[in-house]
Structures are given as structure tokens and as C-alpha cells.
Amino acid sequence: MKSMLMRMSIVPRHSRHGLASSSTTTAEMRWSGVASTSAPRVRRESMRHSVVTRALEAEDSRPAGEELDLNAAASKNTDAIARRDAAAAELTRLDALILSHDVKYYNDAAPEISDAEYDALRRAYDTIEAEYPDLKATTSAGRRVGAPVDTSSGLPKISHARAMLSLGNAFNVEQVEAFMKRVEKHAASTTPVEYCAEPKIDGASASLRYEYGQLVYAVSRGDGQMGEDVTRHLMGARGVPQKLTGASVPPVLEIRGEVHVAEDDFKRVNARREVLGLRLFKNARNAAAGAMRLLDTADNQMPLRFLAYGWGAVGANDDDVDDSSMPWSTESEFLGEFLPSNGFDAVPCLGVATTLDELMEAHDALEIARPTMPYHIDGVVYKVNSTTLQNSLGADARQPRWAIAHKFTAMSGVTTLRAIEVQVGRTGALTPVAVLDSVDIGGASISRATLHNFDEIARKRLKIGAQVVVERAGDVIPRVVSLAGDDLEEASAMDPDAKPLPEWLPPTRCPDCGSSVARAPLSSSKGAMGSIVRCTGGLQCPSQSMERLLHFCARDALDIRGLARGTLETLHSEGVVKTPADIFTLERRFGPQSGAEVPSWWRYAGVKNSKGEIKQGSDGLKQSALKLFSAIELRRKGVPLYRFIYALGIPNIGAHTAKVLATHYGTLEAFKKAALAAAKGGPESLASAALTAIDGVGPVLTQSITEFWAERANARIVDEILATGVVVLDAKVGKAPKSQASRPALTSQTPAPADASAAPSITAPSQLPTAQPMEKTMEVTDLNSMKIVFTGSVDDMSREDVHDAIERHGGVVQSSISSKTACVIAGAGAGPSKLTKARELGVPVIDARTFLDAIASGRPVPLK
Ligand SMILES: [Zn+2]
Structure with missing residues (x-):
């Protein structure tokens, strides 16, 4: 029944x-x-x-x-x-x-x-x-688009001139066919209706408003009627032109698109967050949506991109929004011609089709290509190609009648869970992996699937021998979704207070290095424990050492140029660099003076002579290796304390906290001593309280710090580094001297920025309270999150290259000048309004060439 x-x-x-x-x-x-x-x-x-x-x-x-x-x-x-x-x-x-x-x-x-x-x-x-x-x-779900606008978010709200609808979904071919029949019935035409197929990007929607070709604001979709002002979030994002220079741009033009994070960027930023013990984004889509919700856009690390797929208001002026002034007459023309000619990145038109079979072909081809796409897609959108027909079809409350999203299938199967193995990730997280009776899912034989973390195993009440549902979606690693069949029924009848099964509990020792295992606290200072279980072995754990080394050499850490992932991976896999100390003995072991035979994998390869021919028969070192030695040597002579602390990769200690600790303790020895005292005294001791009391530290970070130093292996690794002659520069302790008290706001986030090495200063004459002589230079090797505006152009570099150079040195690129701007980098044809504004606000202006040369050579820049 x-x-x-x-x-x-x-x-x-x-x-x-x-x-x-x-x-x-x-x-x-x-x-x-x-x-x-x-x-x-x-x-x-x-x-x-x-x-x-x-x-x-x-x-x-x-x-x-x-x-x-x-x-x-x-x-x-x-x-x-x-x-x-x-x-x-x-x-x-x-x-x-x-x-x-x-x-x-x-x-x-x-x-x-x-x-x-x-x-x-x-x-x-x-x-x-x-x-x-x-x-x-x-009810409202049938009419609602998105979610009600969050009035407490703090971001200003903007109404859409035209509602921003969502799309209807089709999950199978019959639903697509039904959609086409509805459209064709309405069209009642003898000529076949054309449809444009395009990938459906899994991001967060936003609308860009242009007036007379100038970007006025960007707004998120919100509830479809009203969204949040995300102009600052999208300013400078890839695919968001500030000014439209193409022909026939209507006076009012709203371009809709999907804000997303490229897969590579997502993985890179998340990996970094993981090293720092920050909350990870589940996927690129959440990362993009999360970045758009940030109140302070400076906190955003995810490079956002905008892919345009449609339009909102188009017309002569705001009161008279009208489609007849559209410079395009079909969807494919809009995507293929209008958008690119105006500097937008558009979603690709997969093709224009008139039959169901052709649309299915596009769908299947894209589903196959899905894992290789640079962004996440979750289906194909079919749109009526003619804008006239689109208009006449119109929309209902929630979605247009002229478009439908054909979703990809998530594939799944049921099989038996045989065992749970533990994998140690590159950053020490212990991940349970399900070993399964192999099952065919969508043409692939699946015998292992991720279980995410141990809490998930418990939450799903999995047990060895049970039937489980395994899902595989696109390029995503297969995952165990839930119990299946009778096992599921049985589990839902279980007493919630029943004793946990052994498979729900994480191991107490790392399977790779035997170090103890700790449940990582959440990065916030709430003190709550997260669901991630980590090996505390750090640098000595073979599974983690590569990622730890990479962190050690990273920009915010020791910033050793030439030790990017590729090189470091080679050195690591060849067994040449196993610990940070090994980096500092590279030249001694392999340099020209070593007399040692250069390893074959490190010899000249592809170095060209003046005629452009590849040099033959040389067994010297690659030039890049020699460059690397000098970069390492430069660092050995002096590492600012905060960089050294950050480089250690203590869980939850980010670059900012590292600075706080450096200025608080002054020397590495004092920092270590304080941490060891806290470890010895326990969490209730005065020593622990002293650590916790430091502004910006708190109980969670105190725990991370004490655990790190209490681990003998970590202390030994630090000693080994110092034994190679690395000089860690002491930071000055205490309050900033009076003459620096009125420094621009850019250093205000750093408590007691007394030490030039801990907080590089920028001193503009107009901002000095007295006429006492000050060094009018700016250290550009470490821009320390300074907000920098670049205007004009540089001959041989693109805008992106210049931005990249600023960011690689720790600066933050801003698009407009404010009182918080540290300096303006001016290239050829720099905007006069920007220069005037800089003068008004007393923001120093630096010639772009001088600045870039200084970056390349590591010299300070003179300030005019
Ligand atoms: Zn380990």
C-alpha cells in the first residue's frame, strides 16, 4: 500500500x-x-x-x-x-x-x-x-530564488534592476524533451528552434552593472530581487573589466555570471590553509561563495574569477530598461562575440543545436570532459538561442521558461565495507579510507573510497562488513555516503548512547612515523575540537616532510627563491633535502667548491649558448642551482624572527601570529623557553597563562605552541637548522618609539611594530610628526601586507605581472587609493586623478621601474 x-x-x-x-x-x-x-x-x-x-x-x-x-x-x-x-x-x-x-x-x-x-x-x-x-x-520554495538576504551580514544591499532568477533542472532526457516541447509549442514556428548549450558552472552568481561602459557596482544574487554589494570583492577579479571598450555598449548594461575559484587556486589556497590549521573549504564553490561574504576583502586569499553567461537590464537608461537596444540577437552571439569584445570571460558556447540528439551529444561530451575542466561544472544549460523568442517565453516566479539546466548524474553503487585503512596526508591529517568489495560504478571499478574523517564514520554508523552506498561524481574521489539496506535500518534503530564501535575511533599513533596523534583544535579560539586528527610528527613524519619543507621555504616563511615545489620535490625525492637543515648545507655538499661529483639529475640541462644551441657535454651545475645557492646564502645571513617562527609550521600559527610572538619575545630562545615552561607547568600554570594572555594568542594557540616545543624532535630540528649557521635576527621588544607612533595605518594591525625586520616601515615625509631625519626608503623584499595601488603601465609587463610581483613580495594590490594605501606605484601614463588623490592623502608615489628593479635586486626604494 x-x-x-x-x-x-x-x-x-x-x-x-x-x-x-x-x-x-x-x-x-x-x-x-x-x-x-x-x-x-x-x-x-x-x-x-x-x-x-x-x-x-x-x-x-x-x-x-x-x-x-x-x-x-x-x-x-x-x-x-x-x-x-x-x-x-x-x-x-x-x-x-x-x-x-x-x-x-x-x-x-x-x-x-x-x-x-x-x-x-x-x-x-x-x-x-x-x-x-x-x-x-x-509555501515559498516553489517561488523562491536563492535564500532570503542575510540582513545581519553587514554588506550593503542592492536591488536588482531585473530579477535574477535561477534555472529549472532536468535530470534525464525525458525532462529535456518536455522542456523542448513546451518551447516549441509556444514558438509555433515551422523553422526549428535553436538552442545554445553551455556548461553550468558551479559557483556563486553575481551581476555587474555598467553605466556608459563604466563598472558601477557588482551585486550577488541574494534572493533574486536584492543582493549584497560585492563590488570590492570582484574589483580586479579576472573577467571583470572596469571599463567596456567594445562597440555598441548600451548605456545601462547588467552582465550576469558565475563567480568561481579555479580548481588549481582552490587546491593551492586550501593546502596552505591546511598547513596553518585553518578551516578548509569543502569545495571551490563554497570557497567562492565564502570569499564573497567577507566583510574585509583583504582577508580573501581565493583569487576570484567571473565567467559571464547572461544579462539583466539592457537599455537606454535606468528608467527605460529595454531589450530592443541589445547589440546582439542570439545567445551564441552574446557569448561568442559581445562578451569577449568587451573584455569579459564568457562561458563557452558548446554549440547551437536544434534537435534533442544534438543537445544530448553536447551533454555527454561535456560530462566526459568534466574532470579536465579548470572549474567545477555540474551540468549543461540549454538556452533558447533567439533573444526574441526568449522574451516572448518569459519567466515564471522562479525561473525563465527559455532555459533549463541538465544536471550530470552522480553515480553510485552498493557494496560491502571490508576494512578501514588510515592514510597520512601531506599535512599530517589522518584520513580513514574504506576498503571495499570492488563494485562497478559508471564504468570504473571502485574498491577504495574516502571516509573523510573519523567523526563521519561514527555519524554514519559504519561498521566492518556492512553494506554501504558509494558515490562517484565527476572527478571527485569516490566516497562512502551511508549504510545501505538492512544495515541502514538497523543502524537507525540503534541506541544513540551505545558504546562506539572500534572502527569509529582513530588510531593513537601515526601509522607512518609512530608519533602521537592529536585531535586538532578548531582554528578559532573557541577551544572546540575539530574533526581532523593529526600526526604530531611534523617535519620528522615522512608523509609530511615534503609539504612542511615547502612551507618552510614559502613566501611568508623563509622566502627562498628557487625552492618552489618542482625543485624541492626533486631534491626531496632524491634524498638530498630531508629536513630544513639540509637546505643550508646544499652548497657545501654540491656547490662548485665542494669537489663532489654533481648528481646527474642536477647537471646542465637545456642551458643554451649565445647561438641558442643547447650546450653539450657539460657537467656543471644548472645556472638555476647556482642562483639557488646564493638565495639560500642570503637567507642564512639573517632571518627575521617572525619569519623563522612562521616557517616552523606550528599548527594554527599564521604569519600574523608569528609577528605577534616575535615582537613579544624578541628572541627565539625566549620564545622557546616560555613555551617549554608552559609545557612543563601544564595548562593551569602561570607560564601557560602568560602565553594565553598575549593579545592574539589565546588557549588554542597556546596549546599548539606548547605541544610543538614539547616534542623533542621539533626542538632538535630547530637546533639542526641553527647549527648550519642560520642567523635568526632578534626582534625588538616593547612599544613602538614615539616617532613611529603616527605611522600610517598599514602597520596598525601589528602590535608593537618596533622592529624594522618584524614590521617593515614606510615613512613618507608628510606623515612624520617632527622634522627629525628619517630614512626615506622602503624595504621591498617584504611588503608585509602593505596595501599598494598600481596605475599606468610598464613596457614589458602586463598588469597581472605587476600585481603578481607585488603579491609575491607580500603586498596587497588595491584598485583604489584610500588613506590606508601604503604607496602608489606609477607606470607610464599613470592616471592623473589617482596621482592627485595620492598627493591629497599624503600617499607616497613610486616610479614603477624603480620599484620593480628594487624588487628584483632586493634594494630599498627611495621615496620621493
Ligand atoms: Zn606521522
């Missing part, structure tokens, strides 16, 4: 992605509509059951027997009424649930369920709504 009811409310559909057919237990089929619509989806349903219905059950206080009562209703009439009531209740529940997930997804950039799970909720909702259209008025 239960399953009959289900069939009444759900129209079975066939998916074109036919996987193995499968039966499903009635337990998985809930009337909530979360149950399967076709065989291949069935397996995913059981996972939805786990998350979705558990969430539903948690919020639901209905008596459990209601569904059965419903089934038992004798008269057809009563049955229909009861069914309608149940449908209404279900719709309200789903509505609230969807809303809560929308808020988590759009406003908090921290979704709790997967996209597939969310789509399932939406479908369940739509199915009921389609059956009972009169219930629509009571």
Missing part, C-alpha cells in the same frame, strides 16, 4: 544513464517523495533516505502511525482528503527544510547536504506541488 501511494505521487521516469537495475527495500521508499524515480537513481535514494528522512524525522513530531492510518482509510473519499492533508503537511515540511538548506548554501557558504541530496528534496517538493497546485500559496 505504501509503495502504491508512492507511485501515485511520483511519475516514474527513465534515466538515460542506465546503470544496473536494482531492487530497493520498502524502507527506502518513503512517501515523502524522496524515493526513487528510476532504477539508476535508486541507490542514491537510500543515501537520501539517511540524510533527508533523518532530517525530516528530526523536525517531525507527527505520530509515526499516520502513514499507515492513511493507508487504512476505507472510503475513497476519506482517502483523498487524508492524502491531501498529508501532502500539505509534507509540502510545508519540505518547504522549511529547503529553506534551511538554502540559507546554509547561499548565505553561510557551508552546505550540509550534497547537491544530489538537495536536488532530491527539490524534486520531492515539485512532485507534490505538481499534484496539488492549490497548495502552492501556502
Whole structure:
């Protein structure tokens, strides 16, 4: 009876992605509509059951027997009424649930369920709504776009001149076909309707408004009617031109697109965050959405990109927004010609098609290419190509009638969990990996899948020998989603206070190096423990040493040029550099004076002579190696204390905290002594309290610091580095001298910036309180988060190159001058308004050439 009811409310559909057919237990089929619509989806349903219905059950206080009562209703009439009531209740529940997930997804950039799970909720909702259209008025999910604007976010709100809608979804070929039929019925034309296919990027939507070709503001989608001002966030982002220079730009033009983070950038920034023990972004999409929610854009480390896919208001002026002034007449022309000619990055048009088969071809081709795309995509969007037909089709409350998103399938299978192995990641995180009976999912044989962390194992109540659902989506590593079948039912009946199974508990020792294992505290000072379990072995753990070394040499750390990942990986894998100390003995071991035979992998390779020919038969060192030796030598002679502290890679100690500690303790010895005293005295001791009391440290960081120094191996590694002759420069302790008290705000974030090495200063004559002679130079080897504006151009360098140079040296590129700007770098044809503003605000202006030369040579720049 239960399953009959289900069939009444759900129209079975066939998916074109036919996987193995499968039966499903009635337990998985809930009337909530979360149950399967076709065989291949069935397996995913059981996972939805786990998350979705558990969430539903948690919020639901209905008596459990209601569904059965419903089934038992004798008269057809009563049955229909009861069914309608149940449908209404279900719709309200789903509505609230969807809303809560929308808020988590759009406003908090921290979704709790997967996209597939969310789509399932939406479908369940739509199915009921389609059956009972009169219930629509009571709920909002059917009309809502995005999430209600977060009024507490602190970002200013901007209304969209034209609503920013979302897209309807199709999950199979029949739904695409139905969409085409609706369009073609409306078009009622004898010529075939053209559709433009484009990738659907999984990012966060935003709209850019241009007036007379000038960027006025950028606004996030918000609830579709009103969004948040993200102009500062997107200023300078790739694909966001400030000025449109193409032909025939309408006076008012809104360009819509997807803000995203490239996969490479995402991995790089997340890896860095992991080293620092910061909260990781789950995926690039959350990273992009999270970056757009930052109040202080200077906190953003994720390079944002904008890919344009559509338009909002287009017209002669703001009051008279009108499509007839569009300089394009088709979607493909807009994407392929108008956008690129105006400096936008546009989503690629995959092709213009008139038949279902052609659209499916585009879809399949993109699904295959998906893992190699530089950004995340989750489907293909089909849009009616003609703008005239688009306009005549119009939109309903939530989505346009002329476009649909055909989502990619998440593929899954059910198999047996045989064992749980522990892997040590490059930054020491212990990750449990499921060993499975091999199962075919979407043509690939899967026998291992990630379990994320030990809390997840417990939360999912996994146990060895149980049936589990494994999912594989695009290029994503296969993951265990939930228990399956009877095991799932059994687990949901388990006593929540039952003793944890052994497989839920992390090991106490690192499987790679035997060091003790610690549950990392969350990076915030709340003191709560995160779900990441780490090996405390640090530099001595073979799994971690490569990443630790990379961190040691990184820009904010020792900043050793020439020891980028590639070189370091070679040196590491050849066994030449195993610890930081090894870096400082490289020249002694391999340099020209060593007399040692140069390893074959480090000889001349591809060095060209003046004629451009490759030198033959030489066994000398690569020039890059010689350069590397001198870069290392430069660092050996003097490392600012804060850089050294940061380079140690103490969990949770970022560059800023390292500076705080450096200026507080002055010497490495004093810092170590204080930490060891705290370790010895325990968390209740005065020594611990003294550490905790330092502004910006707190209990979590105190724990990280004491644990680090208490580990003998770490202290030994530091001693080894110092034994190679590395000089760590002491920082001056105490308050800043009076003459520096009125330094520009750029150093105000650094407490007591007394030491030039700890906080490089920039001193402009106009900002000096007295006429006492001061050194009018700026140290450019470490720009220390100075806010810098670049204007004009430099012959042989692109804007991006200059920005990159500033950023590589620790500066922060700003697009406009404010009182917080440290200096303006002026190239040829520098904007006169910028220079005037700089003068007004007393911001020093430096010639771009002088500045770039100084960066290259490490000389200070004279300030005019
Ligand atoms: Zn280890």
C-alpha cells in the first residue's frame, strides 16, 4: 500500500544513464517523495533516505502511525482528503527544510547536504506541488530564488534592476524533451528552434552593472530581487573589466555570471590553509561563495574569477530598461562575440543545436570532459538561442521558461565495507579510507573510497562488513555516503548512547612515523575540537616532510627563491633535502667548491649558448642551482624572527601570529623557553597563562605552541637548522618609539611594530610628526601586507605581472587609493586623478621601474 501511494505521487521516469537495475527495500521508499524515480537513481535514494528522512524525522513530531492510518482509510473519499492533508503537511515540511538548506548554501557558504541530496528534496517538493497546485500559496520554495538576504551580514544591499532568477533542472532526457516541447509549442514556428548549450558552472552568481561602459557596482544574487554589494570583492577579479571598450555598449548594461575559484587556486589556497590549521573549504564553490561574504576583502586569499553567461537590464537608461537596444540577437552571439569584445570571460558556447540528439551529444561530451575542466561544472544549460523568442517565453516566479539546466548524474553503487585503512596526508591529517568489495560504478571499478574523517564514520554508523552506498561524481574521489539496506535500518534503530564501535575511533599513533596523534583544535579560539586528527610528527613524519619543507621555504616563511615545489620535490625525492637543515648545507655538499661529483639529475640541462644551441657535454651545475645557492646564502645571513617562527609550521600559527610572538619575545630562545615552561607547568600554570594572555594568542594557540616545543624532535630540528649557521635576527621588544607612533595605518594591525625586520616601515615625509631625519626608503623584499595601488603601465609587463610581483613580495594590490594605501606605484601614463588623490592623502608615489628593479635586486626604494 505504501509503495502504491508512492507511485501515485511520483511519475516514474527513465534515466538515460542506465546503470544496473536494482531492487530497493520498502524502507527506502518513503512517501515523502524522496524515493526513487528510476532504477539508476535508486541507490542514491537510500543515501537520501539517511540524510533527508533523518532530517525530516528530526523536525517531525507527527505520530509515526499516520502513514499507515492513511493507508487504512476505507472510503475513497476519506482517502483523498487524508492524502491531501498529508501532502500539505509534507509540502510545508519540505518547504522549511529547503529553506534551511538554502540559507546554509547561499548565505553561510557551508552546505550540509550534497547537491544530489538537495536536488532530491527539490524534486520531492515539485512532485507534490505538481499534484496539488492549490497548495502552492501556502509555501515559498516553489517561488523562491536563492535564500532570503542575510540582513545581519553587514554588506550593503542592492536591488536588482531585473530579477535574477535561477534555472529549472532536468535530470534525464525525458525532462529535456518536455522542456523542448513546451518551447516549441509556444514558438509555433515551422523553422526549428535553436538552442545554445553551455556548461553550468558551479559557483556563486553575481551581476555587474555598467553605466556608459563604466563598472558601477557588482551585486550577488541574494534572493533574486536584492543582493549584497560585492563590488570590492570582484574589483580586479579576472573577467571583470572596469571599463567596456567594445562597440555598441548600451548605456545601462547588467552582465550576469558565475563567480568561481579555479580548481588549481582552490587546491593551492586550501593546502596552505591546511598547513596553518585553518578551516578548509569543502569545495571551490563554497570557497567562492565564502570569499564573497567577507566583510574585509583583504582577508580573501581565493583569487576570484567571473565567467559571464547572461544579462539583466539592457537599455537606454535606468528608467527605460529595454531589450530592443541589445547589440546582439542570439545567445551564441552574446557569448561568442559581445562578451569577449568587451573584455569579459564568457562561458563557452558548446554549440547551437536544434534537435534533442544534438543537445544530448553536447551533454555527454561535456560530462566526459568534466574532470579536465579548470572549474567545477555540474551540468549543461540549454538556452533558447533567439533573444526574441526568449522574451516572448518569459519567466515564471522562479525561473525563465527559455532555459533549463541538465544536471550530470552522480553515480553510485552498493557494496560491502571490508576494512578501514588510515592514510597520512601531506599535512599530517589522518584520513580513514574504506576498503571495499570492488563494485562497478559508471564504468570504473571502485574498491577504495574516502571516509573523510573519523567523526563521519561514527555519524554514519559504519561498521566492518556492512553494506554501504558509494558515490562517484565527476572527478571527485569516490566516497562512502551511508549504510545501505538492512544495515541502514538497523543502524537507525540503534541506541544513540551505545558504546562506539572500534572502527569509529582513530588510531593513537601515526601509522607512518609512530608519533602521537592529536585531535586538532578548531582554528578559532573557541577551544572546540575539530574533526581532523593529526600526526604530531611534523617535519620528522615522512608523509609530511615534503609539504612542511615547502612551507618552510614559502613566501611568508623563509622566502627562498628557487625552492618552489618542482625543485624541492626533486631534491626531496632524491634524498638530498630531508629536513630544513639540509637546505643550508646544499652548497657545501654540491656547490662548485665542494669537489663532489654533481648528481646527474642536477647537471646542465637545456642551458643554451649565445647561438641558442643547447650546450653539450657539460657537467656543471644548472645556472638555476647556482642562483639557488646564493638565495639560500642570503637567507642564512639573517632571518627575521617572525619569519623563522612562521616557517616552523606550528599548527594554527599564521604569519600574523608569528609577528605577534616575535615582537613579544624578541628572541627565539625566549620564545622557546616560555613555551617549554608552559609545557612543563601544564595548562593551569602561570607560564601557560602568560602565553594565553598575549593579545592574539589565546588557549588554542597556546596549546599548539606548547605541544610543538614539547616534542623533542621539533626542538632538535630547530637546533639542526641553527647549527648550519642560520642567523635568526632578534626582534625588538616593547612599544613602538614615539616617532613611529603616527605611522600610517598599514602597520596598525601589528602590535608593537618596533622592529624594522618584524614590521617593515614606510615613512613618507608628510606623515612624520617632527622634522627629525628619517630614512626615506622602503624595504621591498617584504611588503608585509602593505596595501599598494598600481596605475599606468610598464613596457614589458602586463598588469597581472605587476600585481603578481607585488603579491609575491607580500603586498596587497588595491584598485583604489584610500588613506590606508601604503604607496602608489606609477607606470607610464599613470592616471592623473589617482596621482592627485595620492598627493591629497599624503600617499607616497613610486616610479614603477624603480620599484620593480628594487624588487628584483632586493634594494630599498627611495621615496620621493
Ligand atoms: Zn606521522
